[in-house]
Amino acid sequence: MGESKRRKEALGENYGKEKAAVSWLPITKSQSEKFLRWTTRGTWIGIGALVAWWVVVRIIGPAFGWWEVN
Numbered sequence: 001m002g003e004s005k006r007r008k009e010a011l012g013e014n015y016g017k018e019k020a021a022v023s024w025l026p027i028t029k030s031q032s033e034k035f036l037r038w039t040t041r042g043t044w045i046g047i048g049a050l051v052a053w054w055v056v057v058r059i060i061g062p063a064f065g066w067w068e069v070n
Contacts, residue, residue: 018030
């Protein structure tokens with residue numbers, strides 16, 4: 001008997017189903033990995049937007065006289 005058949009018999013109804021990331025939270029491991037990828041991407045987009053805003057306010061704005069920077 002092969003390993004997969006033994007595993008299938010041992011797991012029974014749960015064979016082939018993904019395990020939960022945390023036992024008390026109904027989220028699978030792949031869903032948690034997907035969430036982590038999206039939040040990391042969103043964080044980098046936010047950092048880029050913050051840098052762009054800083055450049056506009058600190059450098060471009062005063063050059064055109066838009067804002068008074070002391």
